[in-house]
Amino acid sequence: MKYKALYGTHDILPDDSFRWQHLEDQVRKVFSLYNYREIRVPIFEETELFARGIGQDTDIVQKEMYTFVDQGKRSITLRPEGTAGVVRAYLEHSLGEKSPLVKLFYLGSMFRQERPQKGRLREFHQFGIEAIGSADPSLDAEVIELAVRICDELKVDDFKLHLNSIGCPKCRSMHRDEFLNFMKNKLSSLCDDCKTRYLRNPLRMFDCKNEECIEQLKQAPVMVDFLCQNCQMHYAQVKKYLKELNIEYLEDKRLVRGLDYYTKTAFEIKSDILGGQNTLLGGGRYDLLVEELGGKNTPAIGFAAGMERFMLVLKMQKSLKCDEKKLNLFVATLGEEAKSFALKLIRDLRRKNVTCETDYLQRSLKAQMREANRQKAEKVLIIGEEEMKKGKAILRDMRSGEQTAIRLTEVGRVWA
Ligand SMILES: [Zn+2]
Ligand SMILES: [Zn+2]
Known part of the structure; x- marks a missing residue:
């Protein structure tokens, strides 16, 4: 790569x-x-x-x-x-x-x-x-x-x-003096970062992840007691x-x-x-x-x-409960006429908020069905060359496997 x-x-x-x-x-x-x-x-x-x-x-x-x-x-x-x-x-x-x-x-x-x-x-x-x-x-x-x-x-x-x-700032300055005093003879055992913090920003020493520093700070005066x-x-x-x-x-x-x-x-x-x-x-x-x-x-x-x-x-x-938006319909087509019809059909369905997909790779019907399955489409509309001539198609429910003949003019009503 x-x-x-x-x-x-x-x-x-x-x-x-x-x-x-x-x-x-x-x-x-x-x-x-x-x-x-x-x-x-x-x-x-x-x-x-x-x-x-x-x-x-x-x-x-x-x-x-x-x-x-x-x-x-x-x-x-x-x-x-x-x-x-x-x-x-x-x-x-x-x-x-x-x-x-x-x-x-x-x-x-x-x-x-x-x-x-x-x-x-x-x-x-x-x-x-x-x-x-x-x-x-x-x-x-x-x-x-x-x-x-x-x-x-x-x-x-x-x-x-x-x-x-x-x-x-008022109470912090009171804490600062006591804190610096307390830490003064512990300085040699602190990490380099804390040595710098001691001079510039002592409170931040409490943020240190170094174990020795944490140990040294255990008894140190804390801010909340000086409010x-x-x-x-x-x-x-x-x-x-x-x-x-x-x-x-x-x-x-x-x-x-x-x-x-x-x-x-x-x-x-x-x-x-x-x-x-x-x-x-x-x-x-x-x-x-x-x-x-x-x-x-x-x-x-x-x-x-x-x-x-x-x-x-x-x-x-494992508590993130959300699903990806479902693909409502995959339109599988065979032949130029069906393909051209499918383009218009999915445009119209998308305007009705139906999520649609079709084939753009000139795959066989069988390969298109596999693709619909892989994409977990809820339904597949199969428009073959013969059906197209009769103004019909087959609508397959991918969960139940049930197939019904449907008039192409009525496909939109399925999601009405
Ligand atoms: Zn204050
Ligand atoms: Zn440190």
Whole structure:
């Protein structure tokens, strides 16, 4: 084979794409019930937007972005996540002036140059939401409830909701001092990444997958114990609403978000079936991002979910219940006259929403019947040369095997 899809990318073939469509349909349906409206933003943006929006010190910006210089010498980056572009669009089109709370959803490809592993690719697909304009904890509860609802709707078994608060810059600075102090004499046993994080972004050390780092962090002071009064109250309200909604959650003091602009509520939905890479969906508040990108101080919250991971879980659980659209009719013909008639017939039937196919390979009737069978056609209309002259055909029900003679003028009524 001369050409292959690039490492970390994949083709979604027709035998699989209908499952993706099903997943997307379900997700869109739920988003719309919660009054989120779709936004489609470009796949590439100025590199600066992501550097600012995601954070210069993050792994994404440092190591994982697909960045290139275009013919006009501009630095361009393929979007590694959805939020920065959506907030850029929100600001560019002054959406906040048209409506104080803007609820948006998106679906699409994202790009990160990571080491490919199960359910993690270099071009991957996400769906997500952003609710921009409210600091009210009831919105946090709605967003979390929506995330849970999607898992329910898609029939994900045994997923767990992890919840934490990562505070605001005010309480974070109090935590930071204690944390740095605690970790100071453990530095030598940490991985190189964590040594850098120690200097630049200590909270992110909790994200480290290195076992020695995890061990060293076990007793480390956690953010949630340092929340200022405002953040504490917010967190308590979110938990209260979740209880009222009967949503089970696990308080996970080590849960941090990988991106700089997150504040207060952070949450993830995990599924054990995935093993190590077990996060299906993650999100939280990002009250600082809109301002960071040049807007007014505007609170916001959202989440993003990996579609490859959802597909993986649903396939492993065998709980993806959807069928490909059926082929209603295959028209098998013999002779030029019948063929010409079939072309008109299937055009008319398709206008009545009957899914039709015929033969374009000049196959024998027997081979056409085999093809109809292979394509799981519900019915086959057989128009032979003799029948054509009499204005008749044979209609075969492929399930029962029953065959009936039918007038060509009456074929349309079968699906009336
Ligand atoms: Zn705070
Ligand atoms: Zn580490």
